[in-house]
Structures are given as C-alpha cells and as structure tokens.
Amino acid sequence: MCKSKEHCVLKTRELYQCNRCHHQTSLTTGTIMESTKLSFKTWFLAMFLMTQTKNGISALELSRQLGISYNASWRLKHKLMQVMKERDDSHPLTDDVQIDDAYWGGEKHGGKRSQGSENKHPFVAAVQTNDDGHPQYMRLSMVTRFRKKELELWAQKHLAGSPC
Ligand SMILES: [Zn+2]
Structure with a gap:
C-alpha cells in the first residue's frame, strides 16, 4: 500500500482501488467478515440473536432465523464466538x-444428581x-x-x- 489517498470505487465488486498503485481493498478486509457472501444485515442480526438469547442459540435455530443454510450459520456462529473469545483472552x-x-x-434423566454426577x-x-x-x-x-x-x-x- 502506497499511502496515496486518491482512490476509485469499483462498483461491480464493491472494492476500493488506489489510483496510484491499483491496490484493492474492501470494507471487510481484515475483519471476520472478509470475503463473506452474507450481507451485513445477516451478520448484525446474527450478533443480535446470539447475544440476546438467554440460553444461547444453536446453529440450526440461527439458520432458521436468518434464512441461511445450516453450514453457513454454523461458520458464522463459530467466527463470532472465536472473536468474542479472542477479545476476552486479550482483556x-x-x-x-x-x-x-x-x-x-446435571439434570440428565435417570442420572445421579449429586455433585459427582x-x-x-x-x-x-x-x-x-x-x-x-x-x-x-x-x-x-x-x-x-x-x-x-x-x-x-x-x-x-x-x-x-x-x-x-
Ligand atoms: Zn496506492
């Protein structure tokens, strides 16, 4: 990157390109959303759902709420959990x-309910x-x-x- 402030926007691919060195970057470069196919709306809705549910939300439930595939939802959930963990670990x-x-x-049916359960x-x-x-x-x-x-x-x- 050459530190030039002159750039143009490549509308077709939502990229910013430097006029001098032609380096390309996007809003999501260097974030967990880098090269995602999901919309920002989906990401932020996922963050909301994951933080507002009392007992946590399963990837399956998340996929239903967001209207995306289970695999996409699973990856999304684990990326968000990973960055939350990294934030916690560094503070x-x-x-x-x-x-x-x-x-x-410890409330498994038929099991012991002592501390040793x-x-x-x-x-x-x-x-x-x-x-x-x-x-x-x-x-x-x-x-x-x-x-x-x-x-x-x-x-x-x-x-x-x-x-x-
Ligand atoms: Zn440049």
Missing part, C-alpha cells in the same frame, strides 16, 4: 472482580464490576475440578496482575 478482568464456583447441567460441569463464574457495583465484563470458564492448581492457572490467564 483480563481487573479492579473489583467477584468470583464464584458453579455447576452447569457425570453430566455436571464445574465452571468458574467471574464478574468485573465498576464503582457502582454494576457488572462490566464477565468470564465463564469450564474447569475439570475446583483444584488450587487449576484455579491458579485460571487466575493467571483471566485476572490482571498476580493473584494474592
């Missing part, structure tokens, strides 16, 4: 963080709050067990600064 929780242990699942997954729930005590960022991380070593590794990855 550890800081300042006031409240942490609790919790179990997910095979279907129950332990996870760490952490919330960063502001001065007013309002939640800002959260982290829900599956762990194999609530062991000191594992929680130390979790803290190193998800909390800013060293754990006390």
